[in-house]
Amino acid sequence: MKKIILFLMVTAIAFAGCKNQSKKATEENTTAEKVEKSAPAPLNTLTDQEKKDGWVLLFDGKTSDGWRGYKKDHFPSGWEVADGTLHCIGSGRGEAGSVDGGDIIYDKKFGNFDLKLDWKISEGGNSGIMYLGQETKDHIWETAPEMQILDNERHPDAKLGKDGNRQAGSLYDLIPAKPQNAKPAGEWNSIEIISYKGTIVHKQNGETVVEYHLWTPEWNKLVADSKFPALNPDWANVATEGYIGLQDHGDDVWFRNIKIKEL
Incomplete structure (x- = not known):
């Protein structure tokens, strides 16, 4: 009888040990999977899922192609x-930019799209992301809406315009970004611009900060009350498709992880 009891005790202990080891292995595997899933993707690349979903890189991190x-x-x-x-x-020349500088554009027109990228601005810096732009004027901003890039703490533009509509993430000089959630100069900000049949959305650091609709009476009134008609009387008639541009405003600014999905 004692031998049977002893045998049962040893068997129970062995079983418990195996069960604990199995549980520990399962927990370790789960932890490893979580770490793998949460690890950020390499910069300037697309995941397999993004490729399947139709995303395309506009910058490979190595060339200006x-x-x-x-x-x-x-x-x-x-x-x-x-x-x-x-x-x-940075040239220190403001909007004049450098001698062989100026705004750059991606050499393809887009109409309905979802654009994502990261930007970082220098102290006191100013720049912008243009979309639906044309090459019919001296500057792209004369034909294109602009998502503002700015050091809100130092650049004077942060206090100009109306209600903060020249601060980072805003539709420049027209609609302020709310909430204003831009990170300070020297830190990376992630943005998303969605354009679909005239509906435009700005997202900054994961939050929707601007939404508006092109070609509507409300849009025409908004533009009429801004500085743009004096610069280009036809500015409100934004094209249905155009170039994406990055602005040279004379200051150091960096861009990465530029990708787009046509809608």
């Missing part, structure tokens, strides 16, 4: 590809 100067046939020397970023080299 696909990009050229606005109304130019080359990639200007005022920009460079450095450390996995598209870098506008």
